[in-house]
Amino acid sequence: MDALIETLPLRAALVGNPNCGKTSLFNLLTGSRQKVANYAGVTVERKEGRFTTPAGRPVRLLDLPGAYSLAATSPDEAVTRDVCAGRYKGEPAPELLICVLDATNLRLHLRFALEVCALGRPTIIVLNMLDAARKEGLEIDLPRLSAELGAPVVGVVAVRKNGADDLLALLDHPPLHPPAPAAAAQGEIHAAVRRLLTECTSRPAVASEALEDRLDRWILHPVWGLVILLALMFVMFQAVFSWAQPVMDAVDASVSSFGEMIRQLLPDGLIRSLLVDGIIAGAGTVVVFLPQILILFLWILILEESGYLPRAAFLLDRIMASAGLSGRSFIPLLSSFACAVPGIMATRTIQNPRDRLVTILLAPLMTCSARLPVYALLIAAFIPRRSIGGVVNQQGLVLFALYMVAILSALGVAWVMKRGGAQEEHPLLMELPAYRWPSLRNVALGLWQRAVIFLSRVGSIIVTLSVLLWALSSFPAPPEGATGPAIDYSLAGWIGHLMLPVFAPLGFTWQICVALIPGLAAREVAVSALATVYAVGGVDNDAASQLIPILSQQWSLATGLSLLAWYVYAPQCFSTLAVIRRETGGWKVVFQTAGYLFGLAYLAAFLTWRFALAMGWGPS
């Protein structure tokens, strides 16, 4: 019987204010690699992990979304409230609550800790960032605090290896009884916080406060703040084009020499065509964009880690408000620049259901990183690599413009959707976290994870679809004595010609129509699909590295611009539609999203095509 109890894992849950370091501690304890960043609301659903204490006791640990209070006001906070109360479906009440507090911000975080202690469950209080608090000259009397709260109190440094040893030791003999608060921790909650602070802490020095003030004076400045924000965005897009070029050239060269090697090894025939025209042409053209994607993410990760993002939300809040959005929508929308899927999940931090819905509808309009290969390919094919005034890269400028068009469209769409809705308040109430140096480890880990995600997409979806498209483009084989390229006689050619009447008004060729279909699964597949279509089309035998010159020869500038405009809006991503279905619990919003995005894409491409024709950029 004893042995059985020993092997049953202890069910523990991490709770605490947003941005106090729960997920860092979770990662440290369980060896997981959940996303951490420096703003409130990174974790929006419960995550589970397991580990064993030094004495061999197994623990099943839940990481819960941060909450300012157990009186939940948003879906992510409701998860925390329900799990703590043992009301969460399929999740037994935790046997132990591990309440994490940021030691540098006790005034706010002790309040929540007192709420947690009042739940009447065995609780451990963990003071995170104890090192930072000491550096600021704040001394916390842990034994005293423990006595007052009637619960064990330990200090940890969640971002340091072995930083949680004290906590691990304590978990060998976890408390079995709910906290029994002494005098100072009783009574009205704010009064209790004040008493605890005076009794258990020394007055801190104010050194780092001054740094925060100095930085915010510039970063939140009405004029300089906006200048800094624009400069950061601008340099980001310049960097995507300028810094990545040498690496991309190297990757490109090795992909095409690999294709050439395979071509010479194999006899002419179906297998060679499948490998060279299908897989290498398809996957190779997408792999080339890895350096650009990593540079974009390097920038985003540094901004996330430093604590800058909520400040950017602060600066832009009024613009969001004029479109009827809450400032809370900013971070979900910004995450959507990486990928709309986590962006849509991050809308769980939005309290107002209507705001949340509008934000979900807007998320696919944000230019996700899967669009980057499409943009980069078309820009490289149609926009000359010139520098304006010797400093500004023209291609980077066009990329910047594409992102801005998407943002302005989103504001317009938000404004239209909010019209007619009741005039209600959209609360902001957003914490501006302390600035932190980006941790090299987190940034490196984030980049690594992005690279793995990107490459595994190339390895799975993109290779599969490339093979499928290669098959569609190669069969049926052309009849004896046929003169045109094989693809003209194939299924893909037939489908492309069938779709052409719908897309011809946009200036699309039938080859583009073919590429649009696999692009539904993932946007960057459109790039590999074009490579496959043109490779099998037999324009040139080495389409993988020749795609850019082929496109600029075969399409007019007007077609290129029209396709760019299409991709600013196109609803082409099944994963996004699937996550919308999951988050809204129905198909209605899915169809609304796909419908309005398709309409916008068609309209934008049509107008662009017409405009470009009028400018004389059409086919000669």
Next chain:
Amino acid sequence: MRLDELPAGIDAIIDHIDHRGAADAVAQRLGELGFVPGEPLRIVASGPFGGDPLAVKIGFTRFALRRSEASRIILRDAP
């Protein structure tokens, strides 16, 4: 005086929170964020467009509040 009328950089103390209606979620949340009677605070910045929102420093935390939220915070008269 209400918080949205306080000039930037001036220290002030909260007198009380003005609840609008019976169930004012914003007022309740302000309390949970530590905006409670007796707490000292200061406006450190205001937004570039129309001075909205406000960046408010309370204790060791900074919050961004829209003016309509800040107007619920009533300040103590200077002695």
